[in-house]
Amino acid sequence: MHTLTLQDVADLAKVRRAVVSMWRKRPMVRGVSMPFPDPVETVDGVARFARADVVDWLARTGRGNNPEHIDDAPALSVPESVALEDVVTLLCWHVLTGEDLAGTSLTERIHGADEFDPDDEFLATEIRELRAADAVLSYVDDLVEATLGARDALARLESGRLKRVMGLRDLTAEATELLRCIIEAAAVHLGQDQVVLGVDGSAVALDVAEACGLEITSEDRPLRRRAVIRGISVREYPGQKRVSAVSLVGLDPAAALDRADEIVVGLRAGDVAILLGPAAALSDELAGTLQNRRARTLRVENLVVAMRLPRGLWREAHRQSLAVWVCIGGARAQQPWVADLAAIDQIELTDLAADVAGALAQSEKRAFRYSRRIGLSTVLARGPVVPRGVRAMRLGGGDAATHVDRVHHATLVTTAPLTPLDVLVEPSQTNLQLQRRSLGELHAHNHLVVKRGRRINPADASPDGTVRVMPTERFGAIALDPFDAELKYPRATRTEPGDVIFVEKPRPRAWVDPAGGAMVASPARILRLRESAEVGPTLLATVINETTTPGSEWPMWSVPVMSRDEVRRLETALLAVEEYEREALRRATAARDLKTALIDGVAAGALTLDAQPTTPGVAVAIDTRTRKGR
Known part of the structure; x- marks a missing residue:
C-alpha cells in the first residue's frame, strides 16, 4: 500500500506541517463534516496514511495550495525500507x-x-x-x-x-550562492574554458558546477551518479587546470585540520582549492596541538584568502559559523587576505568575487571591499587566522566635501537655539474630587464613536497619491491615488480633523490627525470625539501614549473629566509640550549624526578639528567661555 506521513501530506498540499495537524483536529469543512483520513499503520512511532485516501480528501475539501496534488502524490509515497x-x-x-x-x-x-x-x-x-x-x-x-x-x-x-x-541537513541557499561566486572567481582566474571542478563529497558543488558551466572530476561514486542525473559532464582525469571544492562541514576540528592539510599540501602548482569547514578549525583561535597542526598546514604558504562566514548557513547547526579557505598551489603567499563577513551587514557577491580574484592574482593594484592582508608569521605563532571583526582598510582622505557637509548639516540643527518651554500654573480655587471615565463608558453614552480601519495593500500606494494612509509610524509614509482609493476601498472610513487613530498591540499608541481625509490601515482604529465628551483629542492621545498598560484593551482606558475651559487650556499646553519634544528629539538626532560624522571624517583623514573660527567675534566668545570655565 502506498502511504504518506503527515510531513508528506504537508509537502503535497504545499502547507506547513502544523496546518495538517490542525486539519486533523477540525473535521468541519464549510459546514460539512469531512474528517481527515485515519492512519493505516504506524512505523517507528510515525503515523502513515493511505495515499489514495489523502488525495481524495484534498480533492473533496479543496484544502491546500497545490491544484496538482493528484499528479504529485506518487512522488511522495516512498516504499518502506528503501535507502x-x-x-x-x-x-x-x-x-x-x-x-x-x-x-x-x-x-x-x-x-x-x-x-x-x-x-x-x-x-x-x-x-x-x-x-x-x-x-x-x-x-x-x-x-x-x-x-x-x-x-x-x-x-x-x-x-x-x-x-x-x-537526518541530514544541507547548506542554505545563501551558502550555496556564496560558494558559487568564490568558485566562479577562481575559474575565471584560471581561464574558465580549460577549468575542471574537482568535487569531493559535497553535493553543493554540483549546484556550483551547473551554475558556472564547469565539468567535474571526482572519486566519489554517489556524486558521479548525481552528476549524470543532472546532466553535468564528468571527466575521469582533470585537465591542465583544476578548481577543487572540498567540504569539511560536520567534521570535528581535528578531522577537519587533517583533511585540510591533505588538500592544501597536495595542491599542484596553479591549481586552486576552496575549503568550506567549521570556523572553529579554519579561522578561530586554537591552542596546543591543534594550533600546531594548523600552523604546519599554513607554512606551505598556499593560503591566499581566509574568510569567516555569518552564522545560519548550515541547517544542521545554524548557530555555528563556517569559514572558507581559498588556496592556490605554489602561491608562496606570506600575507594572505582575511575578512570576517559576519561583521558585514549585507554582502555584495560581485564585490566578494572581485576580492577573491584579486587575492588569487596577488595584486596590489586594486582596492579590496572586504579583505585585508595579515602577516602569516603572526598566525603561525599564535592567534586566529581571521581576527573577529577584521575588514578591509579604507584609504584616507576620500571626499572631504561630503564629510564637511555632514558635519554642517548636523550643526545647523544643534546650533539653533531651542525655545524654552514654560507652562504657567497656579493653585486652583476649587477642590473637586478627580473623576475619570473609561473609553468604554464614553462609548456607551455616545460621547465618542469607534470606527475600524481597513486592510490596505501597500502595493496600491502611488508616489503621486494624495490620500494619506495612517498611522505612518506603523505603515510608513504611503498615499493612495484618490481614484484608486475610491475604486479599491469604497467602504473605507476617512478621518475627520481631530480624530484620534490608535492601536492596542504590541503596546497602546495613539496619534491625532489634525487635517482629516486619511485612510486608516487595519489593525488601527479611529476614536472620534463628540462635543459632549469633555476631553480633547490631544489629551486623549497623550493619556493613551503615557499612562495605558501594554496588553490592555481600549474600553478599559480611562481619561480625566474636567470643564471645557480647562480642557481647552490643557490642550494648548499639551500641544506646546509636544512641539518642544519634537524639537528636542530633532536636536538629539542631529547630535548623534554629528558624532558619527566627526568620527568618520577624522578617521578617514578628510577632516581635522585643529581649526580656527572664521566668524568675527566667535574666537572672543570661545575664549571668554574658557576663562569662565577655569
Whole structure:
C-alpha cells in the first residue's frame, strides 16, 4: 500500500506541517463534516496514511495550495525500507538507458549498466549488488512520471522523506550562492574554458558546477551518479587546470585540520582549492596541538584568502559559523587576505568575487571591499587566522566635501537655539474630587464613536497619491491615488480633523490627525470625539501614549473629566509640550549624526578639528567661555 506521513501530506498540499495537524483536529469543512483520513499503520512511532485516501480528501475539501496534488502524490509515497542511495542508483540507470524499471529483471538491469558504464566508473557495481523490490522499481517510474524529469526527481528525493530519515541537513541557499561566486572567481582566474571542478563529497558543488558551466572530476561514486542525473559532464582525469571544492562541514576540528592539510599540501602548482569547514578549525583561535597542526598546514604558504562566514548557513547547526579557505598551489603567499563577513551587514557577491580574484592574482593594484592582508608569521605563532571583526582598510582622505557637509548639516540643527518651554500654573480655587471615565463608558453614552480601519495593500500606494494612509509610524509614509482609493476601498472610513487613530498591540499608541481625509490601515482604529465628551483629542492621545498598560484593551482606558475651559487650556499646553519634544528629539538626532560624522571624517583623514573660527567675534566668545570655565 502506498502511504504518506503527515510531513508528506504537508509537502503535497504545499502547507506547513502544523496546518495538517490542525486539519486533523477540525473535521468541519464549510459546514460539512469531512474528517481527515485515519492512519493505516504506524512505523517507528510515525503515523502513515493511505495515499489514495489523502488525495481524495484534498480533492473533496479543496484544502491546500497545490491544484496538482493528484499528479504529485506518487512522488511522495516512498516504499518502506528503501535507502535513498538505492533510489538514486535506479534513477541513474533510468537516465542512462531511457527504459522503465518496472518489470525488468536483475539480469536486464546489469546488462544495461554494463552497456552504459563499461569501465564501472559509477554504476555497474551498485546495480549488480542491488536487489530492488518490485515496489521500489515502480516507485522510481512513478517518481519520474510525476516530476519534470530526472533532475527534478532527484531534487525531490534530496528534500523528501528519505533525506529526513537520514537526518541530514544541507547548506542554505545563501551558502550555496556564496560558494558559487568564490568558485566562479577562481575559474575565471584560471581561464574558465580549460577549468575542471574537482568535487569531493559535497553535493553543493554540483549546484556550483551547473551554475558556472564547469565539468567535474571526482572519486566519489554517489556524486558521479548525481552528476549524470543532472546532466553535468564528468571527466575521469582533470585537465591542465583544476578548481577543487572540498567540504569539511560536520567534521570535528581535528578531522577537519587533517583533511585540510591533505588538500592544501597536495595542491599542484596553479591549481586552486576552496575549503568550506567549521570556523572553529579554519579561522578561530586554537591552542596546543591543534594550533600546531594548523600552523604546519599554513607554512606551505598556499593560503591566499581566509574568510569567516555569518552564522545560519548550515541547517544542521545554524548557530555555528563556517569559514572558507581559498588556496592556490605554489602561491608562496606570506600575507594572505582575511575578512570576517559576519561583521558585514549585507554582502555584495560581485564585490566578494572581485576580492577573491584579486587575492588569487596577488595584486596590489586594486582596492579590496572586504579583505585585508595579515602577516602569516603572526598566525603561525599564535592567534586566529581571521581576527573577529577584521575588514578591509579604507584609504584616507576620500571626499572631504561630503564629510564637511555632514558635519554642517548636523550643526545647523544643534546650533539653533531651542525655545524654552514654560507652562504657567497656579493653585486652583476649587477642590473637586478627580473623576475619570473609561473609553468604554464614553462609548456607551455616545460621547465618542469607534470606527475600524481597513486592510490596505501597500502595493496600491502611488508616489503621486494624495490620500494619506495612517498611522505612518506603523505603515510608513504611503498615499493612495484618490481614484484608486475610491475604486479599491469604497467602504473605507476617512478621518475627520481631530480624530484620534490608535492601536492596542504590541503596546497602546495613539496619534491625532489634525487635517482629516486619511485612510486608516487595519489593525488601527479611529476614536472620534463628540462635543459632549469633555476631553480633547490631544489629551486623549497623550493619556493613551503615557499612562495605558501594554496588553490592555481600549474600553478599559480611562481619561480625566474636567470643564471645557480647562480642557481647552490643557490642550494648548499639551500641544506646546509636544512641539518642544519634537524639537528636542530633532536636536538629539542631529547630535548623534554629528558624532558619527566627526568620527568618520577624522578617521578617514578628510577632516581635522585643529581649526580656527572664521566668524568675527566667535574666537572672543570661545575664549571668554574658557576663562569662565577655569
